[in-house]
Amino acid sequence: MLLDPGSARLSPASSPFLAAARRQQLQDRVPVWFMRQAGRSLPEYRRVREGIPMLESCARPDLVAEITLQPLRRYGVDAAIFYSDIMVPLLAVGVELDIVPGRGPVMAHRFAGEADLAALRPVEPTDVGYVTEAVQILVRELGEVPLIGFAGAPFTLASYLVEGGPSKDYARTKSLMVGDPELWDALCRRLADISAGFLAAQVAAGASAVQLFDSWAGSLSAEDYGRYAQPYAARVLQRMAELGVPRIHFGVGTAELLPLMGAAGADVVGVDWRLPLSEASRRIGPAYAVQGNLDPALLGAPWPVLAERVRAVVRSGALAPGHIFNLGHGVPPDADPAVLGRIVDLVHEEGPKLRREAGAQPADGRGSP
Amino acid sequence: MLLDPGSARLSPASSPFLAAARRQQLQDRVPVWFMRQAGRSLPEYRRVREGIPMLESCARPDLVAEITLQPLRRYGVDAAIFYSDIMVPLLAVGVELDIVPGRGPVMAHRFAGEADLAALRPVEPTDVGYVTEAVQILVRELGEVPLIGFAGAPFTLASYLVEGGPSKDYARTKSLMVGDPELWDALCRRLADISAGFLAAQVAAGASAVQLFDSWAGSLSAEDYGRYAQPYAARVLQRMAELGVPRIHFGVGTAELLPLMGAAGADVVGVDWRLPLSEASRRIGPAYAVQGNLDPALLGAPWPVLAERVRAVVRSGALAPGHIFNLGHGVPPDADPAVLGRIVDLVHEEGPKLRREAGAQPADGRGSP
Numbered sequence: 191m192l193l194d195p196g197s198a199r200l201s202p203a204s205s206p207f208l209a210a211a212r213r214q215q216l217q218d219r220v221p222v223w224f225m226r227q228a229g230r231s232l233p234e235y236r237r238v239r240e241g242i243p244m245l246e247s248c249a250r251p252d253l254v255a256e257i258t259l260q261p262l263r264r265y266g267v268d269a270a271i272f273y274s275d276i277m278v279p280l281l282a283v284g285v286e287l288d289i290v291p292g293r294g295p296v297m298a299h300r301f302a303g304e305a306d307l308a309a310l311r312p313v314e315p316t317d318v319g320y321v322t323e324a325v326q327i328l329v330r331e332l333g334e335v336p337l338i339g340f341a342g343a344p345f346t347l348a349s350y351l352v353e354g355g356p357s358k359d360y361a362r363t364k365s366l367m368v369g370d371p372e373l374w375d376a377l378c379r380r381l382a383d384i385s386a387g388f389l390a391a392q393v394a395a396g397a398s399a400v401q402l403f404d405s406w407a408g409s410l411s412a413e414d415y416g417r418y419a420q421p422y423a424a425r426v427l428q429r430m431a432e433l434g435v436p437r438i439h440f441g442v443g444t445a446e447l448l449p450l451m452g453a454a455g456a457d458v459v460g461v462d463w464r465l466p467l468s469e470a471s472r473r474i475g476p477a478y479a480v481q482g483n484l485d486p487a488l489l490g491a492p493w494p495v496l497a498e499r500v501r502a503v504v505r506s507g508a509l510a511p512g513h514i515f516n517l518g519h520g521v522p523p524d525a526d527p528a529v530l531g532r533i534v535d536l537v538h539e540e541g542p543k544l545r546r547e548a549g550a551q552p553a554d555g556r557g558s559p
Numbered sequence: 560m561l562l563d564p565g566s567a568r569l570s571p572a573s574s575p576f577l578a579a580a581r582r583q584q585l586q587d588r589v590p591v592w593f594m595r596q597a598g599r600s601l602p603e604y605r606r607v608r609e610g611i612p613m614l615e616s617c618a619r620p621d622l623v624a625e626i627t628l629q630p631l632r633r634y635g636v637d638a639a640i641f642y643s644d645i646m647v648p649l650l651a652v653g654v655e656l657d658i659v660p661g662r663g664p665v666m667a668h669r670f671a672g673e674a675d676l677a678a679l680r681p682v683e684p685t686d687v688g689y690v691t692e693a694v695q696i697l698v699r700e701l702g703e704v705p706l707i708g709f710a711g712a713p714f715t716l717a718s719y720l721v722e723g724g725p726s727k728d729y730a731r732t733k734s735l736m737v738g739d740p741e742l743w744d745a746l747c748r749r750l751a752d753i754s755a756g757f758l759a760a761q762v763a764a765g766a767s768a769v770q771l772f773d774s775w776a777g778s779l780s781a782e783d784y785g786r787y788a789q790p791y792a793a794r795v796l797q798r799m800a801e802l803g804v805p806r807i808h809f810g811v812g813t814a815e816l817l818p819l820m821g822a823a824g825a826d827v828v829g830v831d832w833r834l835p836l837s838e839a840s841r842r843i844g845p846a847y848a849v850q851g852n853l854d855p856a857l858l859g860a861p862w863p864v865l866a867e868r869v870r871a872v873v874r875s876g877a878l879a880p881g882h883i884f885n886l887g888h889g890v891p892p893d894a895d896p897a898v899l900g901r902i903v904d905l906v907h908e909e910g911p912k913l914r915r916e917a918g919a920q921p922a923d924g925r926g927s928p
Contacts, residue, residue: 359891365859368868408812411833411854443777446814446833464780464815485780490734499737522728 202336202398207268211399211436211458213479213512217552220504220513220541221268222534223338225440225460226520227261228273232527234260244289248278254324259331264527265534268514269336269399270328272392274321276342276403277350279388282317284309285351293356300354300362303373310380313387315394325395336399338438339392343404344381344422345415346441351377360409367418374418382425389426393433400430401438401460404451408443408462415447420454427455438481442519445470452478463487463518467503471510479512484533486517489525493532500533504541508548515541571705571767576637580768580805580827582848582881586921589873589882589910590637591903592707594809594829595889596630597642601896603629613658617647623693628700633896634903637883638705638768639697641761643690645711645772646719648757651686653678654720663725670720672742679749682756684763694764705768707807708761712773713750713791714784715810720746729778736787743787751794758795762802769799770807770829773820777812777831784816789823796824807850811888814839821847832856832887836872840879848881853902855886858894862901869902873910877917884910 202208206219229235235257239247247253257273277287277295286298299306315322328337350356352363367374389400407419423439430437439451440460452459452474459478461470463485471480484503488496500515507513515537521530571577575588598604604626608616616622626642646656646664655667668675684691697706719725721732736743758769776788792808799806808820809829821828821843828847830839832854840849853872857865869884876882884906890899 487730
């Protein structure tokens, strides 16, 4: 249904997305997907979500599968990403919280100390049966298109727990982190285990890759990131390495953190729009593929200008050892799906040629001029 | 009243702040002030502002002087910064807007095109008589303490005009910028003239330095910054060069932009907390002093931890050709003034020794062990 039935590729294992993630980029395809491709920008999403609170929608396998598949029906993207919320695994172990529309995750109680640690027990597969079920439906439906598992990284999760909700400056989080490093360590180890358990459930049910979102890591200096965030992301990614799936690691405003985010145990480092992919790849090193990085704020620009930006991203990504096209952050709620569709088509139609012109080195040895 | 009466320095011209800004750092003093030192963190500020809307407070010379002086009475900071709002010069030329508490600047109408340009005429001194009057009061009261003039840079001002208020992603702004570069150029030239006129009025009345806030420039890649923001900041800073005052140029999340922000025509580049000052200075080059960069989110950390961070900033700044201690962004509204006071004292008491230990090169040739 979703891919050319004449294709020789019969399982996600040989998909262009996974090949790029493994630095074995296929010469005839630049893979593309969008963070938040499933979500409010799609009218069909708004329709199925009507009257259903966010966290409820994440716990209904039929709805999760439907929402995850919606962008695949609309766009010829090369991967699906499991529809969920970074707070879902916390909810699954019994943390009281809600997602408030227009505001974000709001905790019933702020994390206040030692006594709150006990509630943060590991995620067992039985806690997230609806995840297993949804992934199983999805893997069946998706066929050759890989499904990316989804979870938030410990620093970002901790920030919601400690602040009690979204924050501009993470003042409580940072004060705890530097002021009580032992408690911080205990908190983030538990969050790492929760995050890893949530991803492991998705992989066990058939997800082909994972993306770890440390969305707010960019609020830290490299020194603080290395000390207070990276070790816990590494703990999650290490568990994923044992499961043998490619690991994408992403945050916003992380130009200074990219090498550390790679070294945390990623195969692919997600890059926001602030740094050209060629420069990002130079900083991260040859052992990593990159993902990104069109500025989502430009989606409303006139098409010829936007198309040039898309081409520039593909050219710049051609100089990395592997490139998965994406935005530099999530699809904004008011994005026009038609524009996203044009981007996918452009990346697929012109991508291989643009890469060759930019001087991409063949990785797969498959024939191409 | 504010400085040691036995001091040999009799005018701001020889103040430690201006010396550092001119890369002639005095060996016996690390100058320190805080962005937003005048503001909501002070109970005396909240008292005098009670019932008075933000923009009204900026238009009353007595109140502007009082609020500007409040932190000087509390802390031994080495500079005052003119109390105002970046939207004041726009209001002065007749743009309809308001500052909504808890939200920020909100425009009566979004900037929509050519027809809205005419309203953005240059600021004449007669438009801002209250600024002249307030600065005159301040210069008299401040004696040897320099007053820093204050204005927003064109990109940041344009973002409020085009978005109609604060924004998370500047999508309209960026789409206009790349989609209609001629209109963008016309808009930003006018904003540069408004910003320069507002600063010129402050300098004419006696301000000893200026700081140009391009607060949201960090949302741009270096390429876009260089093309769509830097030329207009440069236009403002060039006017200031003609007036002979040191120029500080600051934005948040600008690690990748620092060299361009210096080259725009700054004497001092303000750095947020994400990059050590020594590394920032290495990137910007030896022709610039630096200002910053304690993470304001750490103000709530236990004092011994915070004090170590303060010392680290001083040591790192010692490797730049001039260092003015500051936070990496504005004082948060809930900051404890007592903590800020301890920071000022620490910087003054230990600063010279910390700089020597870190290997600072003497710039002024004045005796010091």
